[in-house]
Amino acid sequence: MSSEEQQRLLFRDAMASLPAAVNIVTTQGKAGRCGITATAVCSVTDTPPTLLVCVNRKSAMNPVFEQNGKMCINVLSHEQEEMARHFAGMTDLAMEQRFMLNGWRDGVLKQPVLQNALASLEGEIQQIQSIGTHQMYLLEIRHITIAQEGHGLIYFRRKFHATPHQELIA
Amino acid sequence: MSSEEQQRLLFRDAMASLPAAVNIVTTQGKAGRCGITATAVCSVTDTPPTLLVCVNRKSAMNPVFEQNGKMCINVLSHEQEEMARHFAGMTDLAMEQRFMLNGWRDGVLKQPVLQNALASLEGEIQQIQSIGTHQMYLLEIRHITIAQEGHGLIYFRRKFHATPHQELIA
Secondary structure (H helix, E strand, O other): OOHHHHHHHHHHHHHHOOOEEOEEEEEEEOOEEEEEEEOOEEEEEEOOEEEEEEEEOOOOOHHHHHHHOEEEEEEOEHHHHHHHHHHOOOOOOOHHHHHHOOOEEEOOOOOEEEOOOOEEEEEEEEEEEEEOOEEEEEEEEEEEEEOOOOOEEEEEOOEEEEOOOOOOOO | OOHHHHHHHHHHHHHHOOOEEOEEEEEEEOOEEEEEEEOOEEEEEEOOEEEEEEEEOOOOOHHHHHHHOEEEEEEOEHHHHHHHHHHOOOOOOOHHHHHHOOOEEEOOOOOEEEOOOOEEEEEEEEEEEEEOOEEEEEEEEEEEEEOOOOOEEEEEOOEEEEOOOOOOOO
16 A cells, blocks of 8 residues: 555544534536535635535536535434435435435525524535545525524544533533 | 624524534644634545635734644544633633643644644645635645544534434434
């Protein structure tokens, strides 16, 4: 194994140690409808409200995201692990079948919004940048839906977990 | 309250629903030594291993990061909440006092590495971009240290939590 390949594997192990929220990033428009489970979602600024999403360039969804120019970030609750598995391609459900499952509706920007997600943020893609193997999307948020309750779904050490019910006490 | 301000507050509420790993981002070099607690850290690509960090432009640490050109991302364990509070400015410890606490050592790139962090990733800043209120840093990782065990520290609904001990079962 090359030292570059070793460094890549070590980096992946380090990233497995970084607890991350699980999201389904969706799009709908003239180029079609699709979605992908993603943990590489990050808040950038609240002025204007902007999120960042990284998607592997190998994904066939990139041209759909680009052409539609819009996305919705659905932040999953701990009850939505099964949906996360479908959109991560861990099951054999085809894309259109995934959207036929209960829970999907069209949002204000006509993006696929998952009911009972902790938060759904619809926005317009402002910038796309290629970095190594990934496309980085900057999404300016136009409409937000928030669930008042529910625990989060996180991915940590290559497994799904629910956010704990008890907070730490300093 | 203006509708822009309302949208900002709504966005912040939505971000409070996005569980995030807690990190201390440090730097050391000719411009000095400092660090800041940050949740806006995201994996971008493993080729080359690259992380992204967003820091508020108001922070006096930005010129230090820029001039040193290097950073270390320390992914905190659930036992490091107190350190997270110090570097978030939630206590009255001055910057240099924070680094005098037990646990800090110089890494391979001479960046401040926190012992027993789940992972510490030292790297070189490849790109800086201003987006709204924040500076976005792209950090190419050169050296990685990983702890084999330990639970993560997450920030969710404006409180610290430990990653749960039990995984979900699909």
